Amino acid sequence: MTDHEYDICVIGGGAFGTALAHILASRERRVALWVRRPELAEEINREHRNQRYLPGLALCPSLQASSELEALTRSTPILLMAVPSRHFRATARQLGDFLSAEQIVVHATKGIEQQSYQRMSQVLREESCAIKLGVISGPNLANELVRGQPAGALVASRFDEVALALQAQFSGSSLRLYRGRDVIGTELAGAFKNIVALAAGAVDGLDLGDNAKAMLVTRGLSEMARFGVALGAQVMTFGGLAGIGDLMATCASKLSRNHQVGQRLARGESLESTAASMPHIAEGVFTCRAVHAQAQALHLELHIVSAVHAFLFEGWSIEAVLGELLSRPTGEELAMMPSRGA
Amino acid sequence: MKPEHKDIVRAELLQRLLGQHQSSPSSIEATIFDTLYEERKRLEGITDPVRAAKESAFYDALHQRTLRGSEREHLDVLRTLISAFFEEVLGHFDPRVYALATRALPVALSGLLRTLSPIRLLEAIAGESAEGVPPLEAGAPSEPRTSAARARNGLVQQLVLSGQVAQLQALAQRGTVILTPTHSSNLDSVLIGFALHLMQLPPFIYGAGLNLFKSPLVGFFMHRLGAYRVDRRKTATLYKEVLKSYSGLSLEMGYHNLFFPGGTRSRSGMVETRLKLGLLGTGLDAYIHNLIAERARPDVFIVPCTLNYELVLEAETLIRDHLAEHGKSRFIIDDDEFSKPKRIFDFLRRLFALESRIELVIGEPLDPFGHRVDAEGQSMDPRGRPIDRRRYVWTRGRPCHSPQRDREYTRELASSIVSSFHRNTVLQSTQVVSAALFEHLRSLNPELDLYRLLRTGGSSPRIPLIDFYPRLESLLERCNSLAERGGVRLDQTLCQGDPIAVLNTALSHFQGYHERLAVRRVGEQLEHIDRQLMLFYAHRLRAFDLLPSQSWK
Numbered sequence: 001m002t003d004h005e006y007d008i009c010v011i012g013g014g015a016f017g018t019a020l021a022h023i024l025a026s027r028e029r030r031v032a033l034w035v036r037r038p039e040l041a042e043e044i045n046r047e048h049r050n051q052r053y054l055p056g057l058a059l060c061p062s063l064q065a066s067s068e069l070e071a072l073t074r075s076t077p078i079l080l081m082a083v084p085s086r087h088f089r090a091t092a093r094q095l096g097d098f099l100s101a102e103q104i105v106v107h108a109t110k111g112i113e114q115q116s117y118q119r120m121s122q123v124l125r126e127e128s129c130a131i132k133l134g135v136i137s138g139p140n141l142a143n144e145l146v147r148g149q150p151a152g153a154l155v156a157s158r159f160d161e162v163a164l165a166l167q168a169q170f171s172g173s174s175l176r177l178y179r180g181r182d183v184i185g186t187e188l189a190g191a192f193k194n195i196v197a198l199a200a201g202a203v204d205g206l207d208l209g210d211n212a213k214a215m216l217v218t219r220g221l222s223e224m225a226r227f228g229v230a231l232g233a234q235v236m237t238f239g240g241l242a243g244i245g246d247l248m249a250t251c252a253s254k255l256s257r258n259h260q261v262g263q264r265l266a267r268g269e270s271l272e273s274t275a276a277s278m279p280h281i282a283e284g285v286f287t288c289r290a291v292h293a294q295a296q297a298l299h300l301e302l303h304i305v306s307a308v309h310a311f312l313f314e315g316w317s318i319e320a321v322l323g324e325l326l327s328r329p330t331g332e333e334l335a336m337m338p339s340r341g342a
Numbered sequence: 343m344k345p346e347h348k349d350i351v352r353a354e355l356l357q358r359l360l361g362q363h364q365s366s367p368s369s370i371e372a373t374i375f376d377t378l379y380e381e382r383k384r385l386e387g388i389t390d391p392v393r394a395a396k397e398s399a400f401y402d403a404l405h406q407r408t409l410r411g412s413e414r415e416h417l418d419v420l421r422t423l424i425s426a427f428f429e430e431v432l433g434h435f436d437p438r439v440y441a442l443a444t445r446a447l448p449v450a451l452s453g454l455l456r457t458l459s460p461i462r463l464l465e466a467i468a469g470e471s472a473e474g475v476p477p478l479e480a481g482a483p484s485e486p487r488t489s490a491a492r493a494r495n496g497l498v499q500q501l502v503l504s505g506q507v508a509q510l511q512a513l514a515q516r517g518t519v520i521l522t523p524t525h526s527s528n529l530d531s532v533l534i535g536f537a538l539h540l541m542q543l544p545p546f547i548y549g550a551g552l553n554l555f556k557s558p559l560v561g562f563f564m565h566r567l568g569a570y571r572v573d574r575r576k577t578a579t580l581y582k583e584v585l586k587s588y589s590g591l592s593l594e595m596g597y598h599n600l601f602f603p604g605g606t607r608s609r610s611g612m613v614e615t616r617l618k619l620g621l622l623g624t625g626l627d628a629y630i631h632n633l634i635a636e637r638a639r640p641d642v643f644i645v646p647c648t649l650n651y652e653l654v655l656e657a658e659t660l661i662r663d664h665l666a667e668h669g670k671s672r673f674i675i676d677d678d679e680f681s682k683p684k685r686i687f688d689f690l691r692r693l694f695a696l697e698s699r700i701e702l703v704i705g706e707p708l709d710p711f712g713h714r715v716d717a718e719g720q721s722m723d724p725r726g727r728p729i730d731r732r733r734y735v736w737t738r739g740r741p742c743h744s745p746q747r748d749r750e751y752t753r754e755l756a757s758s759i760v761s762s763f764h765r766n767t768v769l770q771s772t773q774v775v776s777a778a779l780f781e782h783l784r785s786l787n788p789e790l791d792l793y794r795l796l797r798t799g800g801s802s803p804r805i806p807l808i809d810f811y812p813r814l815e816s817l818l819e820r821c822n823s824l825a826e827r828g829g830v831r832l833d834q835t836l837c838q839g840d841p842i843a844v845l846n847t848a849l850s851h852f853q854g855y856h857e858r859l860a861v862r863r864v865g866e867q868l869e870h871i872d873r874q875l876m877l878f879y880a881h882r883l884r885a886f887d888l889l890p891s892q893s894w895k
Contacts, residue, residue: 129723
């Protein structure tokens with residue numbers, strides 16, 4: 001008998017948070033889902049659905065949600081945060097009021113904080129006593145997860161016990177978790193791929209074809225790896241589920257929000273009207289600002305990031321951006337790839 | 343350490359280390375052969391043939407016993423090796439001498455730091471030991487009665503203590519303290535010994551390299567401090583395990599320790615950014631042992647501090663070593679300025695003549711997980727909320743060791759110590775002037791790489807002051823801005839921000855101590871002479887991003 005009601009609490013009732021909690025509940029884990037709005041908790045508990053973020057999908061009936069953060073988290077051994085990057089610090093600070101030192105905190109947020117350029121694990125470290133931290137990232141489109149379709153993800157932590165605890169929770173489920181230690185690479189890959197997904201959406205929006213998209217994704221991966229290694233990541237992480245794996249799913253799938261935004265913008269819609277028609281703005285839009293500024297500070301040339309930034313925030317037309325990208329001189333393919341960090 | 347504790351430590355250390363190896367008999371044999379191999383390799387470099395023959399015979403006998411022996415015999419050989427290492431590390435430690443030296447130490451140190459004649463120094467020790475020496479409070483010296491007392495008061499004025507002194511004193515009562523200073527000079531441990539006395543704290547136990555004992559004068563005191571001997575030429579893992587276990591056990595018994603977490607003096611002159619985690623981890627290990635044993639005072643606190651000199655005694659040797667080996671420094675230097683008493687005296691005479699202040703800044707105390715601790719010993723999270731730190735090491739509600747987890751916790755601690763080192767570094771004129779001059783040379787010679795610039799000095803052997811002052815002024819502004827944000831500290835001269843005063847202070851310090859001048863004024867120009875020395879002092883600013891990164895390449 002344990003002294004806590006839940007073994008794991010998912011924090012965040014968006015698409016990914018709900019999907020993760022649903023998978024755990026389906027495996028009969030003692031899981032709770034924290035959501036910000038009491039009405040959403042009510043909807044999940046009574047109607048077993050999350051219409052706003054996962055329309056038309058049925059959730060596991062045993063999944064229990066609540067908006068009482070303290071009650072759900074105070075003595076729960078594992079906390080899994082899946083809140084958007086722009087709300088992450090405030091939620092982490094609130095959570096910090098209840099956390100105790102032995103608790104494990106893992107996040108599944110793919111973004112970088114805008115003002116500080118910090119990764120989410122750094123934000124958690126600043127806002128709480130949590131040290132046993134980790135991150136989950138990979139090709140995990142929420143709708144597919146809820147439907148029970150097989151998927152894989154990386155859980156990275158410097159603490160073996162953290163990754164092992166998460167693996168144990170998800171064991172036997174449709175989400176296969178692999179362990180890793182490169183927290184920096186995993187977080188940066190998850191954030192960066194959203195920018196490439198925006199660009200991939202634009203390529204689809206302009207009907208430039210599969211060859212063009214494959215080129216974009218591959219060059220995007222190269223930029224991602226250079227950016228990551230400059231910040232201390234291991235280059236091999238970008239060849240795994242959190243890197244190329246996530247890029248393939250996000251850039252190919254029409255389900256990806258970032259992809260959808262890129263596609264609509266390329267077809268002439270404004271950022272404002274696109275944002276207004278979606279439950280929330282795609283992470284890639286915010287991440288692009290942060291990565292662009294940080295790359296400049298590091299004197300890194302990231303052409304795709306610069307192109308997306310010019311299109312989103314500098315008033316460039318899609319044609320001008322495309323022209324600029326395609327007119328750049330081609331050199332050696334791997335000339336700027338990092339040789340260290342393997 | 344009390345005599346009865348020494349016996350307990352020996353017994354416990356043997357039990358722990360043998361226990362670690364006993365789980366796998368093949369590991370015992372491998373450990374013995376590894377140790378014998380490393381030791382024989384070390385003996386090849388020993389110049390004293392009598393000592394080498396004696397030690398060789400000892401190891402040969404152990405080798406034969408291991409080849410012939412049973413598992414039981416192997417265990418016995420391992421026990422013999424551990425005991426031999428333990429006796430070597432602690433064998434010279436005599437509690438009675440230690441007690442006497444603890445009383446005599448403050449006078450001895452102040453004498454050492456003030457007196458030019460070893461005879462006067464010994465007179466000072468003898469005189470003041472007989473009188474008994476009350477501890478002093480920094481900044482409030484009492485009326486001196488003797489020459490040694492006057493000397494000591496001079497030191498009190500020149501060794502400036504600041505930062506969290508009261509908190510350190512409070513925590514030393516509540517638990518066991520590990521003081522972790524930056525390391526620039528072999529004088530560091532001597533000065534810290536004196537500062538501990540000023541703060542009315544007992545001497546701290548620490549592992550001092552054999553080279554410290556070689557210096558004729560300082561070695562005299564080192565033997566009699568809380569120091570145990572560390573032979574850095576001994577590379578066998580078993581020897582390092584004995585050192586670590588000894589340090590850990592002394593912490594468990596409540597003896598405060600002094601670690602230099604950088605491992606060795608900073609060869610480059612930079613503030614340390616990479617720390618040795620092995621020894622640092624003994625603090626957490628001791629804490630967990632204490633929790634498991636339910637000791638009354640289980641807590642271990644880590645107190646980072648910085649020692650800041652306007653001139654570094656061994657600067658010339660250190661920077662040359664750094665550059666010669668491209669960062670792969672010789673780990674042991676036993677032929678540097680510290681081994682020459684006259685150089686120590688010259689150095690101190692220069693510092694005193696210039697009324698140069700050596701600043702020791704005590705940083706905020708930390709717990710073994712890198713969190714800030716208040717004066718009551720309460721750990722706080724980064725938002726200032728209290729933490730029950732025991733829970734970090736809980737598994738199913740009980741404290742336990744977990745080597746992988748504990749290594750990561752120690753990494754967190756190391757990161758907090760490095761950040762404290764940076765915040766509490768006191769920049770001084772010699773460093774800022776060197777950095778500004780270096781930046782200027784870099785901008786004049788962008789085509790030269792670092793080594794070529796150091797060798798040739800580039801196109802302009804002299805820099806007009808009219809060009810240099812704006813460069814210095816701009817760097818001073820950047821320093822001030824960083825200091826205002828709490829990223830670094832500045833000494834009195836830098837705080838005033840007058841580039842002329844800063845340059846004059848730096849030049850007067852450079853004048854007359856180092857064998858070559860780093861830089862000198864010739865009319866209205868600055869002549870850069872020893873650019874390696876300049877680089878050493880400039881490096882103090884490197885961790886702070888105050889200069890463009892290209893300046894250092």
